[in-house]
Amino acid sequence: MLFFEPDTERALAAVPYAAGHGTEEERLGAGSIYYVITCMARARVCVCLGSGGGxxxxxxxxxxxxxxxDMAETFLVDAVLPEAGYGGPEVAMGWIHEGSLLRQQFGDIVILSCLTGQAATGFFAKNATAIDYLHIDADHSFNAALADFETYLPLLKPSAFVTMHDTVTESIQNVLSTILLKYPKFQCIDLPDVGAGLAILRCKVLPSNFAGTDS
Structure with missing residues (x-):
């Protein structure tokens, strides 16, 4: 099943660092997951921490x-710090360039050029933002990635989805283990063979009409 026209899929798959999400020419890899999660959540507010190529x-x-x-917004938070070494938008065709796919076709994405913590406690908190879908892919160190999750946790809707990239790394694996230990209401599925690895996190949510079972 194709979500987009082949030309659009090729353009998305050619975005810098997209291969880390499992893309192959006309195959979107984890891109299909990001798209479907947004649809399932009917996400009015999406937030992406860290950008790669966009x-x-x-x-x-x-x-x-x-x-x-209606009134849907996608926010991209990236301080653009190439010295951090995590792969930023300054490369050819990265979103920082006017000719990039993001600038040309998705110019209404709101870009916050600051550190992730500053965006959380500043812009998002001051605007009482309630996030439907959060993607964490900024600083991959244990302390920073865990801080991103915990700093944004109060901003998440109860039914929000969280995805975390690069789960093949030891630091992100340790973050996931810590989250599940400290926040047992969260469920996690890790897909280490999708690109550089992707985890999907969500609080346990029961249907409003759930009555339980005696079995």
Whole structure:
């Protein structure tokens, strides 16, 4: 099943660092997951921490547009610190360039050029933002990645989805273990063979009509 026209899929798959999300020419890899999660959550507010070339926020925004969600917004938070060495938008065709896919086709994505913690306690907190879908892919050190999760936790809706990239790394694996230990209400599925690894986190949510079972 194709979500987009082949030319659009090729353009998305060609975004810098998209291969880390398991893309192959006309195959979107984890991009399909980002798109579907946005659709399942009917996410009015999507937030992407860290950007690479802009692959993830483009998929989030495309899903919002396809669903026609009123007042929907996708936010990209990136301080653009190439010295950090995590792969930033300054490379050729990265989103920072006017000719990039993000600038040309998804120009309404809101870009916050600051550290992730500053965006959380500043812009998002001051605007009482309630996040439907959060993607964490900024500083991959244990302390920083865990801080991103915990800093944004109060901003998440009870039914929000969280994805975390690069789960093949030891630091992110340790973050996931810590989250599940400290926050047992969260469930996690880790897909280490999808690109550089992707985890999906969500609080346990029961249907409103759930009555339980005696068995």
């Amino acid at each position: 692959f993830v926020p483009c998929l989030m925004r495309q899903a919002q547009m396809d669903l026609g969600i």
